[in-house]
Amino acid sequence: MTRPSKPALTRRTMLGGAAAAGAGAVLASGSVAAADSGRSHRPLDQAAIDAVAGRLDSDLIALRRDLHEHPETAGQEFRTATVVADRLRAAGLAVTTCVGGNGVVAVLKGARPGRTVAYRADTDAVPPEGIVTGGTKAAHVCGHDIHTTVGVGVAQVLAKLRHRLSGTVVFFFQPGEEALVGARAMIDAGVLERTGAEEIHALHCGPFPVGQFAVTPGSGLPGQDRAVITLTGPDATESAQRLAAEIGGLATVAPPQTPADLERMVADVQTQGGPLARFVVVRARAKEADVEGSAEVQVSYRCWPEERHVEVREEIRRLAKPYAGALVSFPTDPFPAMVCPEEEAKAVARHLRRVLGPGGVTVMHAAFPFNGEDFALFLDRIPGTYTFLGVRAPGAGITSSYPHYGDFDPDERAIGIGVRAMSGWLAARAHS
Numbered sequence: 001m002t003r004p005s006k007p008a009l010t011r012r013t014m015l016g017g018a019a020a021a022g023a024g025a026v027l028a029s030g031s032v033a034a035a036d037s038g039r040s041h042r043p044l045d046q047a048a049i050d051a052v053a054g055r056l057d058s059d060l061i062a063l064r065r066d067l068h069e070h071p072e073t074a075g076q077e078f079r080t081a082t083v084v085a086d087r088l089r090a091a092g093l094a095v096t097t098c099v100g101g102n103g104v105v106a107v108l109k110g111a112r113p114g115r116t117v118a119y120r121a122d123t124d125a126v127p128p129e130g131i132v133t134g135g136t137k138a139a140h141v142c143g144h145d146i147h148t149t150v151g152v153g154v155a156q157v158l159a160k161l162r163h164r165l166s167g168t169v170v171f172f173f174q175p176g177e178e179a180l181v182g183a184r185a186m187i188d189a190g191v192l193e194r195t196g197a198e199e200i201h202a203l204h205c206g207p208f209p210v211g212q213f214a215v216t217p218g219s220g221l222p223g224q225d226r227a228v229i230t231l232t233g234p235d236a237t238e239s240a241q242r243l244a245a246e247i248g249g250l251a252t253v254a255p256p257q258t259p260a261d262l263e264r265m266v267a268d269v270q271t272q273g274g275p276l277a278r279f280v281v282v283r284a285r286a287k288e289a290d291v292e293g294s295a296e297v298q299v300s301y302r303c304w305p306e307e308r309h310v311e312v313r314e315e316i317r318r319l320a321k322p323y324a325g326a327l328v329s330f331p332t333d334p335f336p337a338m339v340c341p342e343e344e345a346k347a348v349a350r351h352l353r354r355v356l357g358p359g360g361v362t363v364m365h366a367a368f369p370f371n372g373e374d375f376a377l378f379l380d381r382i383p384g385t386y387t388f389l390g391v392r393a394p395g396a397g398i399t400s401s402y403p404h405y406g407d408f409d410p411d412e413r414a415i416g417i418g419v420r421a422m423s424g425w426l427a428a429r430a431h432s
Contacts, residue, residue, distance in 0.1 A: 071125030074179035100185030114167025118197035121151030122177035133406035143205030153419035167430030183374035206388030214388035217345035225334035240286035240295035276366035338376035
């Protein structure tokens with residue numbers, strides 16, 4: 001989950017911008033032979049999945065701890081990719097490495113015909129500047145080590161049950177999420193076309209009780225836009241400071257300062273029609289420009305719903321207009337919001353309630369305002385789901401389960417829960 005200070009990327013047509021680039025290089029082909037026809041052909045059910053997953057719990061926790069001890073930031077995920085690829089090859093999947101950088105793609109073909117569904121796990125760690133409470137080195141404080149471990153576990157479970165699996169499950173282990181570059185790189189490498197994925201699914205650690213999932217029908221995470229306003233004249237610096245304050249006043253939500261603020265925000269995203277149904281968050285700062293006698297206001301903002309980018313841009317222009325000679329530019333199209341299709345999100349909610357019971361699922365009616373996700377680019381291309389995996393241990397403070405905080409310390413029991421739930425969900429989607 002990416003914090004607001006990350007760079008934007010040009011993508012689909014929006015506000016007059018150019019459409020996203022098409023697919024580039026093609027993955028090397030590969031397939032895994034179906035299991036021997038003499039083996040059982042009973043439909044794959046949750047009981048079988050749970051039995052296999054139960055035998056992997058301790059090994060997967062060890063894998064997560066290993067990844068946690070070796071965090072690698074965007075573009076540096078070499079060891080992580082090697083560890084993942086080795087595990088997937090050992091499980092019998094067809095594996096392609098170096099996809100869109102350090103991405104790994106693995107294909108698992110079931111013994112029966114069916115659909116092709118994809119699962120995405122992000123692999124990079126958070127750089128020091130991305131840690132809310134500050135840090136001196138990279139760390140897995142966003143849960144990507146959990147996401148990667150769950151993805152490996154799902155692949156191992158379904159591989160052991162491939163003789164009862166319908167369709168094909170494709171795994172995308174994506175680098176560079178924190179820098180908002182990995183999804184685009186993998187898409188441009190042709191992963192969707194080459195694998196034929198019809199839909200895509202993902203989990204992300206979230207500040208919900210361990211054992212609970214939060215589904216996101218029609219919600220997701222906001223995109224991000226940037227502006228630069230250049231001012232000139234003898235009072236350019238003072239003018240830039242005033243304008244930055246005025247633009248900052250567009251914000252409707254303030255960044256959380258205390259654990260109580262975080263608790264309130266988590267409650268608000270679960271409130272239908274609540275205070276986060278519409279929002280704008282803004283960061284505006286004045287700085288001296290490179291040219292003598294000029295200054296800049298650098299702006300980054302997020303809004304919900306996504307269509308409000310047009311409105312916010314107009315407000316920024318309006319505020320800048322009284323300043324003589326102010327030059328307003330928006331260097332790129334806004335990075336897209338991640339909006340999860342309602343139909344698929346409601347379907348995963350029904351599935352999870354069958355597996356976990358009614359208390360195992362909560363619904364997010366609004367987006368967390370201060371984070372974004374490049375999984376948005378996958379959902380722009382094919383339908384899918386993005387579901388939050390509760391990782392808050394009983395009695396733990398909220399910052400222990402809220403991504404990007406320095407004391408992020410997820411309950412490792414969430415790994416096995418995620419593996420069981422996603423194995424069943426992906427098997428069901430590939431079969432349907």
